[in-house]
Every structure is written in structure tokens, then in C-alpha cells.
Amino acid sequence: MKVSIKGIGVLGGFGCGIGDLNKTIITGKSSSAAMVIKTTDGDIEVPAFLANTDRLKSFVSKRDLRRIDHYIRMALLGCFLALEDADMLHANRGKMGIIIATGYGSTCNTFDLQHSVITEAAPFCSPIQFSNSVHNAAATYISILLKEMGPNLSVSHYDMSIASAFLSAYQWLQEGRVESVLVGSVDEYSKILGYFRHCLYNKGNKKADFAGKMNHEYAIIGEGANFFVLTGENEANSPYGFIEEIKMGNFKRKGINLPENTAFFLGADGYSECDDQYVNYLSEDARVASYSHLYGGLPVGTGFDIAIAALSNKFGTVFKSGDSPIYNSDRLNVIRHNEDLGSRRICCLKLGAGGSYGWVSLNH
């Protein structure tokens, strides 16, 4: 079955909307912020690509936004941008399913909540903060604001969250459960992640078991949201092409069956323990690219790769890769300049913890 991509909504360090992502791919640069974290050992500074949600005001009233935190705002904006791009914001959408993936969930809110519950003299918890900390809170706000009563699914499986969300979206359309699926993902920057990065990359830090293991140069924390409107319609209606196949498995135990005649977009972002493994599973002539230098390191980064793949389909061009963090890039056939997509499909491949892998292939 061919699943069409009808609309895309993205936001992150690169900007807001598919147009901003397209511009950033051409310039090859996103700008990061320097985030300061106070610790008893002094201030730590970590780089992060942050998302701005100001545009949400054009979709949602101030009244409806008053109790919504940054994590949920990112998800809402991503979903409205995708529906706008699909020209389905005000249309009769028929029976629509909603699927949201997240690697970490609402970490800022959860840790604030944890702090108030554990460290206060009397256990206290704000009811709004608590209900917003539940993993499906973002999907809830979306269903309420869109008045969508179809199936609603939230998944959280770290690096594999995107692949598992797309797998379910594909199956819902295949089974005829829904006419369209709004599938997307969201993750946010938090000081915990900043501190985690500091420990991971600071060789002198004794708080981490594996300090200094990886190269920090390209590992910039990312946050943002990426959403897609998928339908089972004929692909001729979609400039972005269609989702061809989704596969998940474990490469350490059973290897990976990868498609042929393909350009590979690798989910190497400087954080996964498996960033150096791609070279072992790709043929020598496989053309590869990585774009995490535009959106940063976050569990749902594969969603941005899918958006970039959709733009490649739209323009018939595979955009030049970032320099890193593709480990062993001297042994990989990296796309250094924009090139014609031709008849190739694109496979967005992510290797994750424990040997897990997930890939989503797009064709046009």
C-alpha cells in the first residue's frame, strides 16, 4: 500500500514551517543557543537548538493556551502547520487518527513535578502540572482543539518512537480504520538533558560511567516537533511522495535488510551509542547523508529526516549532507553536494539503543 504525505508541519532550531526547513537545508546552517545550567560545581554551558512557538497564536486562542506548557505548544504548532500545509485545517477531514511519538515526554514538567513531590515538606502537586505530565497530554490537547474523536495513540520508545508511530499509522490506513492519520512527534530541551550531555562529553567528569566516550563537537541538543498528514490516497495528489515501507528490528541479532536503489538519510546525531555502526550495514556504494546538524540530537530526529526526504521528493534533489556526526565518514559514500534524486527512493534509517533499528522509506 502507498501512503501519501499530504502535509508537513515542522519546527525546531531551524525555524518554523516546512518553508523554513527548506531554506535551512539550502544554507546548511541552524543557529544554536548557549544554555546555562547552574550546579554546585559552577555553571555549565551547553549548546541547544531551540524551537519558537510564537506562531501558535495564529491557530489557538490565548484562552486555550493559558495552561499549556512549551512541550505541548510545540506539538500543537507542528500539528496545525501540517494541517495547514495539507489544506485540511478547516476542511471536513473525515475519520482521522492521531498518533504522537516522543522519546522523553514532557521532561521539564515531569522533573518540576517530581521536585515538588519529593523535596517539599508536604507532598504537593499541581493538578494541571500533573495532567500535563501524562505522556498522552499533547495528543489530548490536539484531539480537543481539532474535535477529532477517532483513534488516538501516544508512543514513547526513545530512538524508535518515530518508526513505531509510522508503523501504526500505516497499519491504520491499511486496515481502513481511518481515512487519514495525523502522525508526528515532539521532544523538548531540559536542563536534565543539558546536564546529561555535559556528563557524556566531559572527560573529567566523574559523575558519568562513560564520560568522554563520544565526540562532542557535533552533538547539539535539539528540540522541536514534526508532523505529517498521511492518507491512503493516490500518490499523484502529493508533491511530497509517499511512504513506501516501515521496518523495525534488531541489527545486532539479525542484521538489516535495506532497500535497493536508495539514498540513505542516517539518524546519526552524536548521542546514540550506535552512531559508529552505520558503516557496518551499508554497502560501499550506498549514498548517505545526515542532517542532524540542522535540527540537533533528539530521539525523534528521524521525523525531521522524513520531512527532508519529502522535500527531496518534491524538488527531485538530494540535499548535501552535514559534515558529521557520521562516524567513519571516510568509509561511507557521503553526499557532499546537492544531486539529482532520479528514480531513487529515500530510506531514513535510525540505529538505536540495544541494537534496535527502524527505517522509513519514501518514494515518489
Add this chain to the structure above:
Amino acid sequence: MKPLAPVAIAGIGCICSAGLVLKECMDFLYKGKRNPAPPVNFSTKLTFPVFEVLEDFFQSNLFEENNILRTCKLALTATLEAISDAGFDRKILETKRVGACIGTNVGCSMHDESFANDGNTPFITPVNRFLFSNPTSSIASEFKMTGPLQTVVNACSSGSDALGLAASWIRSGICDIVITGGADEMYQITYTGFKSLLINDDSPCKPFDVNRKGLNLGEGAAVFILVSQEIEKEMKKDPRAYILGYGSATDAFHHTKTRPDGKGLKLAIEEAMETSGATLSDIAFINAHGTGTLDNDLVESRVLYEMFPGVPFFSTKGYTGHTLGAAGAIEAAFTIACIEEGRVPASVGFTTSDPEMPPAYPLQQNATINGNTALSETLAFGGNNSVLILSTGEHPA
């Protein structure tokens, strides 16, 4: 939707405060007992009763990894029972296309008190442990699986949604076997959070009763081994049960309150019935969500009265507490065990009917039932409604 192919359940495992294996749980339910008490697995100044698994249940010698979250320990314990119940050698899981789809809440939240209490420069070991040990990952790692993995975080309907999604993986042929279900541990944030919403009962909960004041939290896990028709034919014993249908729908109404007209629940029931091919007369009983909160029980009783007049129903929350992401799975396990046994437990905690509710009351005594098909439903924060139609006996036509 058209009826979908039934999916065989080869084995079931269940652990909660009622028992460490499914048989033990059912014996406990039929005795009408319950033992709620203030929590002991974490320190708190609050004293609302909960249903914890108090025994030292985790047999660390049976598993490779022990430094894992409590939710994972619950899930692994139930998985081992389910594999044994299916009559499988665990090695089979390394050779077939095996996926895992598990529902949870706490098991997927980055929480660790030692991290939070370790000042401003904590060790990151707890964060690292969290990143590599949600229940799905733990099961996949322990049993060396090679198929797709998914962790469902649909709040309280996570467990039943996981079962419905896993059945799709079997039907579409992407897996030979799927390990599915739900798991959740008792945790301080949820305990305090439910109190903040004023939906905790300070006494043992009373689902559907006029004096109900809210829910009691619980913890546990239930795991199911779903198999393809090819595996079903190779098995030396009959499958334990079948997933006939699954439906889910959203209230699009409120984050924590149930939609008053019950429209989301009705849509989920309709989809589950359509995909199962079952008719109203096929449904022998309903295992209701029945939390003991004012809103949930009122809406649920109205929907059941309207859609299933005269069909007996009950809630098991009074025996187990609300086990959140595990609830849908645990109650699906109970539902199957009840069909097998031909009887259902009394809805403990219910004594006096609520005049606001329609004249349909949960069972007050254990009851004999006829038929081999039943419905299990869960409602969740976010307005998620999830419904399973389950049956036992020969492979349905």
C-alpha cells in the same frame, strides 16, 4: 469496518496485588478479598490506601538483567509466566519474527528519586538506566527478540490499546509472535497527582456505589503471547483464547474528565463489535473499567445500560486498585480467565445503587455465566476509550 481475522492468544501471565500468577489472582477475586493499605514501596506522608505487590516477586536468577525499573521487573515476571503458559521454550523467541508492544505510564517517564535527590550535580547512572530500560526494551533484550518494538503511553488505556495494536501486527504478517500487554508500578508522582485531582478514595474504593469517592491506585502487569495462524497450527496445545475485536476512540472533551454523553466510549464499542463480528447476544458479560470515580462510573453505567441492556457487568478495581497502564491488560486476562471458568467475581465495594445511574447494577455476588465471548473496556486520561472483544474455545470462523 468489516470483521477482522481473530488472533490467537497462546499464553497469559499476570501479576498484581491479588496474586503473583493469574490463577492465584482469580482465586483471590472469587474469595471476595482485598487488602488495600498505605504505600510501603516509597516514603510519603500521605496515607491513601493502594494495592501494591508486597511480596519479593522478582526472581533475579531467572533473568540476565537485574538493574532495571520495578515496572520492568513486573513485566518480565508476567512474560515468563505467559511463555510457560503457552508451552513455549523461550529459545523459540530467538528464531521467529517476534515483536513486543507493551503499554505503560510510569515505566516510560524519566523519574528516579535518587537522581532528583542527588543535589545539583547528580550521577547520571539513573538517567542512563531509564534510557535503556522501559518494559518493552527489557522484554526484547531478555528474550533476544528481533522484531518491531512499541511502547504505548495512552495513560490508563495503554494496556488494552497495546493488545489491539499487537493483534494488527499478527494480522498484517509482520510478526509470527507478539509479546503484548501492560505494566506499571506504584509511584509517588502518580500517587500525589491523583490526590491533587481529588479523585483518590481515602478508604477502599467502591466502583458504581452511591458512596464512591474515587479510586485506589495499584500496580502490576499482564502479558499475552499472540501467535500467527502458522504458529497456532504448530502448537502442541490449543490457544488459550482469541482477540476477536478491538476499537478505540477519543472523547475530545477534557484531560481528566469523562465525556458526559459517553460518545467516545460508544464509538470504541461500536468499532470493537464491528471488527469482532460478534452480536449483542454473543456477549456473556462485560468487565467494566469501573474506577470508583464519580464521573467514570456514571458515564460508563449509562453507556452499558444503553448498549448492552441486561448483560451482566462488574469491576475488578476493588480487588487490584487502578493499575494505570497495566489495567487494560490485567482486566483482559481476568476476562479470559472468567470465560474459561464460567463464572465472574462480585464487584467488590458495591453495595448501594446510585439513583443518578440507570437501573443496571454490577454483580454483587460471584455469578455463573454462559457463553464464550466477553467485552473488556478501559477509559483513560485524555479521553481515550479502548475496548477488546475476547473469546475462548475453538478457532472462530
